[in-house]
Amino acid sequence: MDTSQAIRKRWAARAYLDKEVERETIRQILDTARWAPSGSNIQPWRVEVVTGEAKDKLGAAMAAARAGGEAERPEYDYYPGTWVEPFDSRRKACGLALYKAQEIRREDKEKRMAAWLANYHFFGAPVGLFFFMDRSMSAGGFLDMGIFIQSVMLAATDQGLATCPQASLASYPDIVRKALGVPENMLLLCGMSLGYAATDAPVNSYRTERAPVDEFATFHG
16 A cells, blocks of 8 residues: 555544454554654654553543543643634534434434543544653644654554544543553643444444645645
8 A cells, every 4th residue: 555545545433343453563553653754853752552451441431531520621722712714614514424424413412422432432442542742842742743643544554454533532631641650741642543443333434525735735936
């Protein structure tokens, strides 16, 4: 699979097969992703990989916090406080399409909550990853981390695996940090589900669109 194919083939899977991913395969993915570029080669990434009982216990703890009404407390603002166009319309279309794929009506609060809690259980994936960087990093560190995380997803795609990058897995950083023994100087950016996609699951029929080149690029000269 070439790079262009991997970029176009990658998608966010929200249902996974009950099929183990070998540790060596995970290592190969990270071994490829570690070659991602970073400013001055600082390589600010740290990855915590969870599987088996460790994953299940951590997922249950996060889900219990959310179901119990505990406020989410991510360590940075992922989204803006006020939305402007075209971003507001895009996010709304994304949410509507996702719920439609799952046949969840807007007024069905119980199903909406169940769908949200599935985030914390890694959508049934056998592997969860948490991405951290040192708090001393500035905005450039976020750029470096984004490049690295994309590299992880593309390397996984090349291995025939599916992923879902999740800001929701950074909603309870204290729970994650305590469970994994991560020190306070490390900032939790996001998590990711990794595994073999359940391609027949209705939620996995959902795909997002992309704006054409002429909407975001201007050529000069």
